[in-house]
Amino acid sequence: MASFSTRDSKTIFFFFGLRAACLSLCLVGSVAELQRFEHPPKADGSLSFLVVGDWGRRGLYNQSQVALQMGLIGEKAEIDFVISTGDNFYEDGLTGVDDPAFNESFSNIYTAPGLNKQWYNVLGNHDYRGDAEAQLSPVLRTIDKRWLCLRSFIVNAEIVDFFFVDTTPFVDDYFTNPKNHTYDWRGVTPREDYLSNLLKDVDSALKDSSAKWKIVVGHHTIKSAGHHGVTQELVTQLLPILKANNIDFYVNGHDHCLEHISDTHSEINFFTSGGGSKAWRGDIKWWSPEELKLYYDGQGFMSIQMTKASADIAFYDVFGNVLHKWSLSKHLRSATNRTFTYA
Template sequence: MRTLLFMAIVLGVIGIVQDCSGSSSASMMKIENPPTKPDGSLSFLVVGDWGRNGEYNQSVVAQQMGRIGEELDIDMVISTGDNFYENGLNCTSDEKFVHSFSDIYTADSLNKQWYSVLGNHDYRGDVLVQLSPALRLIDPRWFCMRSFIVDADIVQIFFVDTTPFENKYWTETDHHYDWRGVAPREQYISNLLKDLDFALKTATPAAWKIVVGHHTIRSVSDHGDTIELVDQLLPILKSNDVDLYVNGHDHCLEHISSNDSRVQFLTSGGGSKAWRGVYKPTSEKLRFFYDGQGFMSVQLSQNTLKLAFYDISGDVLHDWNLTKELIIL
């Protein structure tokens, strides 16, 4: 019933793309009352950079996600992008959707709502396909928008479309990127940053604030820091006391703490192909780095947050807790 209600809300708010030739536009829609436990707590898994038809240990990671998801009684799953390699999806009947998603994440515990952002590899395909509600008719777990907000009372999760920020994607000639709904770029980014800043400033004071994007802000791995996000997005996160910035893009697991703000930078990009063999020192506080495959969990109550990183055996590689004072309104 909850899934049907969610689908009804989504189908009523955004336009349905029937095939691969439609058009769409981005907006920061708020999705209220996602599935939570009776006590208001919320737990979820985070995985990124995964869609490879089960190869590169994607299926093994998925199996462990199912096991940990059952142990933690998760309420949803977050994907940090690069959902389908190498070049996104071509149309709503693209077999990669089933072979890389529906046929891989089959555990009962993963039969929850998936909230996804787009990565740069997704932009190489037909972007409108991944945004299309038609995919939810194939697998109702799927939900993807450019930027949106999930409001679960104790936490507000802000999903941000980070691919348009990177200068190189607009100039490189090796790949084609689907910029429909994004160009003109300057206006798109300006509106997105204004919308995000306003949403963060008007968020429930007592709620945890989590921002999800595909690209790194701080990273010691292959891609390193994304300068455009450091310059444009990070100041907004700092000024609005965001607790976590969660991303993929670098195919690893890592936790870095900001030197001058509350923000924790968390990379969960180990959903399939990994092991880049690159380490770039950072001036920020590196708490954990694993150049391999795996995923992350987050457990939230009103004043406690617990996160953990797991490898392909489901073993905990790193865990960390954060508390905040209870705000009584």
């Protein structure tokens, strides 16, 4: 399980009941300094975890079957934690901390011993359609100790730093063309200030990181051949920061598929793990074969096993079959960090 960082007393206060100060974790009109957590690797220095997204459907659309395979792979790989890439509860998030959907879509589904680990979760656009702050509340942690959901935060795991980024507020359509949906923007407005401060904090945290690996996790796609495709707001605003700070992987959900896309203009690899339940068969857009390493339009999840020197990625379908394997050996890269102006 995660341990508290002595470098950030606010993190400790959060878990010991100062709900009034930390329920939102993002102050209205600005972004507080990113919360930091520590999750040490195994004794041999390795780290193993699963990634799943777009799952919360009370076991339907093969969610339970995906959970079964996650439990089997999780136990075999002796995972340290699970990452959720958002859209945790369909269709419209949670109604509050007492919503039975929390148990029906999470606690009662991911019951395997191999999944009895810390879960690090971000919010997706469907989560923002409900009571978004309910998922951030420490009350849920008293219901299921595995649950940890914040807007944006950092997990330090010695060999790798994870940067979880709240991507939903970047998308213009949710504000200008909500299509009869209501979004919970408490803690986000005024939007321009929120995004400006978030980008500054992410850039600063990436620059300060001395970890061998840097992984950024968000809900929305940056590169995707799936239904939603490219999120242009992230390409314009977030991607230049990721490139300048030499991150290794960007991991997301949002498109209900499994993908691995490389980048011919940088060393970033983009992984979509949005197959936790309902998938979109045959919904694919053309993408350069030079970059598209995997596109699978069904349910499943991914695993990552890491050491200081290497990372091994595998994608699994709903039956536990391996769809795609890929490995990367770590080498030193030199690049000059660029300075950005935040609107």
